[in-house]
Amino acid sequence: MTGGVIQSIDYAAVAAPLVLALVAGLVLLLDAFLPARPGGARVLGLVTLGGLVAALAVVAVQAAGGGTRRTFCVPASLGGEPAPGRAAPASCSFVADRFSLVIAAVVLAAGVVVVLLSMTEIAAGGDAGAGERGRIPAGEWYFLLLAALTGAVLLPASRDLIMLVVSLELVSLPVFALTALKRHDGRASEAALKLFLVSVVSTAITLFGVSLLYGVTGSVHLDRIDAALRATGDTARGMAGDMTGGMTGDMAQVTAVAIVLVAAGFAFKIAAVPFHFWAGDVYRGAPVPVAALLSVVSKASGFAGLILLLTSALPGRAALWAPGVAVVAALTMTAGNVLAMRQRAAVRLLAWSSVAQSGYILAPLAVYAVAPRAAVGASVAYLVFYAAMNLIAFAVVLLVARLPEGQDLEAYRGLALRSPAAGLSLAFALVCLAGLPPGLAGLFAKIVVFRAVVDGGLGWLALVMAANTVAGLYYYIAWTARLFAPPAAGESRTVSTRTAAGVAVAIAVAVTVVFSVAPQVVLSVTG
């Protein structure tokens, strides 16, 4: 980093994604070379789990150590900008700061839950498989899962456009395959194809926007893009008195187009309106663990990318994108809630509800121009709360979905009486998602977001959120009531919580309870 062209890599900084990538390779090798035994899938699952826990430990150590680790840096003398008189700081592609560590921790913790759910799903496929048709290949499954998680950990630490796009693709590509791994399942194949098409289109759009941004600013590093945009903005103001004067005016328009295109690409990933329509079918068709992955891990990394892009590369253009974000947030929560109301299948309902929740995560970003720190803090805090609550719901849904006709909401009638542990956990998750006590985690999450929005002066958005809270409650409470209703005659099936998924439920419930009693845990990290 002393001006040479050879980069020195700080392996400690990239340790977490590195661990995941290595374990992914290990899993593939083990799958190939271990003799095929009945317990083989289980071993692979445990190895994956070990890798995740190791990565989580790395993240914890880095967080405890404090400070910010950077690597893959380009000195200021290189790159698009002519070096100014003073020594500009180097631009780094990989930065492990608090933001990236928080997102990485969420992703990894969610990954642990998803792996536990996968162990149940794969074991069930092995039991009921009757030969090859229903079986899920465990080695490939865990490899793809680890690959996606590697991307998700890499993404929040990315600080240049190329890294962002590459790691976003690393999250997305394995998920198509995971969705389709349940071979001979028409629904899963359809879901995979749909997800693939949507994702590829969104990547193309993002890349187009990225190329425009690069063209305008001459750099791919987020901090340099910001500096370049500010410079042109200042020049324009100096020349014509406003942003739309002369040559730089054209550039401003190109920048606007680039922002819209890049943001649209990320909007696909987080299923924001108007790019939300794929969510229902894909969640329903994919195996439940993959739906959980999509709704938490994939969404968290999408949000991380969007937040990085908007707040690191384009903070100077906040006046341009913030109103758009506000409108998209309002539309997303409304559309998600309206669509969720009429669902009869549990996973579809969760799909649309998670679209609605995306709206709440997006909403604080709309006041970024007024209160930057609070806005990002509120978004990330909501994301953390949401991840914990949503994973409970998905874990219980997986347990119930294993029953015949278990996908339908009717299967939940009386669940709290038949299987109290599962039923009460799901009820807790649902009131949390609705944002009502005793689900205090959800209530505090909502308060954080409302506070940021009201503080930022967006009264209309706060009112839309208030109306949407009620709309969301409608279906959450209907589902919750179903859990406590007397079971249908002759219905006495229970779900087994003595499986890996049961452990997953327990972990998620424990975390959510902690968040409910001491939300400060989250707020102090994200604030």
Add this chain to the structure above:
Amino acid sequence: MSWLPIALVGVPLLGVVVAAVPAVRDRAVAWGIVVSAVVLVLAVALAAAFDHARPADMQLQTDRPWIPGLGLRFHLGVDGVSLPLVVLTALLTFLCFVHLAGHPPAGGRPGALVVTLLVLEVGMIGTFLALDLLLFFVFFEVVLVPMYFVIALWGGAGRRAAAVKFILYTLLGSAVLLIGLLVVWTQAGTLDMVALAGRHGSGMARSAQILAFLAIGLGLAVKTPMWPLHTWLPDAHTEAPTVGSVLLAGVLLKMGSYGFARIAIPVLPEGAAALAPWLGAFAVVGIAYGSLACLAQRDLKRMIAYSSVGHMGFVLLGFASLTPVGLNGALFANVAHGLITGLLFFLAGAVKERYGTTDMVRLGGGMLRRLPYVGSLLTFACVASLGLPGLAGFWGEMLALLGAFRPAAGLSRPLFLVFMAVGGLGTVLTAAYFLVMLSRVTHGRAVETIPPPGSLEPPGPPLATAEGVREVLSEAGEGAEPVEPVATGAAVAALDREGAGQETARASAVVDDGRASATGAGAAGVGAADAGEMGRARRPFRDVTAHELAAWLPLVALIVLFGLWPKALLAVTTPAVQSLLGSGVAP
């Protein structure tokens, strides 16, 4: 730092946790009585420890940081405004459990009901004790889910829709309330209610105050409820089980009006002054509307529910006057309404239990003759509710009207005189509907819905169609000799289905046994069916039971006490109200 407020919130919470233990779960109702009795003792201890020499000050405070990230502090305390409501809540909850011991819920699962009610108690008491805006909001929200389940699981025939309506309406109110509270917070920079009330709005722009008062007022008005946001209330009250109705009317509505006294008016005085005429207008419309709606009701429970709209209108009118007298009246009416309407709903539940219906036409008359104790208690409660001087209902409404007679400076006096006149008309209408109801239900000739034991009169001709049954019924209603036809199961069931749709399943199930005999007045099918189900088809009505008396008499005593000695309550509230309004002396 005092442990009493924490214990008041913590004991019911602990009770919930312990109720999960299997050994306790089997005797859940007894456990509920124990826990709520401890809470009641604590509430009385709170009243005793309270320094009555300075009720305007916030006392027995406890203040701990909870969530620094939100600025949320666990700040509890009492003053003269909240103390009566805390004791009222503890008392009504305890009485509900006593009632529950003798009258297990119709929906079964008493253990779950006990847990739900205890969670409800945490929220209710916490709301009255909280001194932090967000903490208040958290407790305010705590009651929603338990009350939803009380209605949805143990309610009447239309319970599902009523419960959903209740929770959606009130959550919409809460969400708007939250926005208002956050506006206060961003403007004033603190969540501490004591500090905010001490400032009397200084440091907040008038426009922001109006905006915040609008949002907070709307949120509280849904809960109170204020016309035209009351539409959730009649359904919720009608469908809720007895204990649910009692707590809903006795305490939950008070949480809305308490919010006006604790937050909206003292913290946002300029906003209150700007919007008080509107509040007053909606309040008197509510009074008139509630009374007129009561006149049109056939169902006893629904009528009491609508009477709550009218009574809470008086409370809001008192607040709108922005004078110490008016606020005092509002707070007095608040407590009085809690006692009286609590008693009324207990009685309506008792009537429903005995007759199987609360439809006044089907009840027929003569309750005083048939059930002398229940009938006379009903008469007493109605008379108290219509505001007879000497009973608790009188003082609050009189003071509220007096407040409107001389509203705060800055409010239009002619306008408030009109409000007072309409309110006065409302008291007359209130008297009218209660007296009409009494004349229909308690007086008159008792119509034997169920034959006394041993008297096996020859049955009349069997009726095969709903038309036939109705014909007989209408004849009887016009005072003809009661006939004793035997309706076939199908006929009665059809009549039921065409009627309010109540208890169709139950009625037809029992009537199909061929045991039920439809007789003279209205309730024939259902009354007999209900009795048949209880396995006492040939027994007369039972008058008041020991559990009922235990639950009702404390309320009766307090209604009389506060009616004869209003100073007992006013001495506590008056200084507190003056300090809230920032005026040193009473006018």
